[in-house]
Amino acid sequence: MRYTCRHCRAELTAYIHKQLSPRRRQRVGHHLNACADCYALYRQLRDVDRDLAASLPLVGQPGRQQLAGMWQGIQAQISAPRRTIPVFRLRYGVAMMLAVMSLVLPWTFNRQAAYALPLPPTPAHTSRITNAPDVIAIATADAPTVGFVPTPTLEANDAPDASATETP
């Protein structure tokens, strides 16, 4: 496979950092000798590399007071006892939870069984509603009588207009 500028540029950083195998290093070197564009890029990258290597170790140098303050914080946290739950308390808690669950669960099942029973019909209730004077009863031939309680009736002087509310 032909070694192109694209291949060379992908390996330039590793070449500058001396992280390539001797064979790959030789290949990049040969290309740099032959290609002016790649050589110009190599020089730029090399200068940036030198700048960063010189300047980055100086960024964020901690002061003595800063380090001393951090050490105090670390000491305080290391010497603090760990918040762990004692084993006997944990066992006691688990035993209590199991006991409560063994009491509650059967009761819950019984309640669900009671809810599952069909509801008994209530004919007396519907007949009482239909006999009431202010109730409109709707009864069909097949369906049982169903009662609706109308909205509270207004007094004659409170009603805004009787004709407006009258249905045609």
Added chain:
Amino acid sequence: MTTDHDNPTHECISEWIASSLRGDQSAYQALYEAFAPGLYRLCYGILLNVDDAEDVSQEAFVYAFKNLKRYDPSKSAFKTWLYTIAICRCRNLYRRQRPPLLDIASIWGNPLAAPHSETPEAMYARQDARQQLEHALCRLKPALREAVVLRYGHGLTYREIAEVMECPPKTAESRLRLAHDALRILLEPAGIGLLEELLSY
């Protein structure tokens, strides 16, 4: 402890870890003094905020000291293990509050240590250069910024970067390449060689 805390040897670190596990407080302190400046610089380089960097460094040390038993020297170096913990905490933090904020107060209020003979013009130029660098870092994606800080700020190899970032070495390499190329474009207005000239004054 008569060893140099700036460059502790593997034997020293192993000894401190063993003493710490036995409950020796001075060994904890020795570990802290050896690794705290580097860890703080790492957190600051990624988060670009003094308070966040302090909090994360502190959290990372507390976690490391409480879980020192879990550290396996056969798997990785102590520094790598510590940096992995710190990077995870940094990620948690900037997931909660993105985009990362630049701490302007820290740039103006906490400048780099200046030589006594430095003129005000040189000081301002140096601060400006640092500001440009931090702005450029801030504009990188978090993953690329992590790779750059680990490589240039701490001199880690590609393999170590991959270990700390918990990714394959090829991914670490490609992240570094992308970051390097992005920084070439972002730092172009500062002029080639300007930062080095100013910061090595």
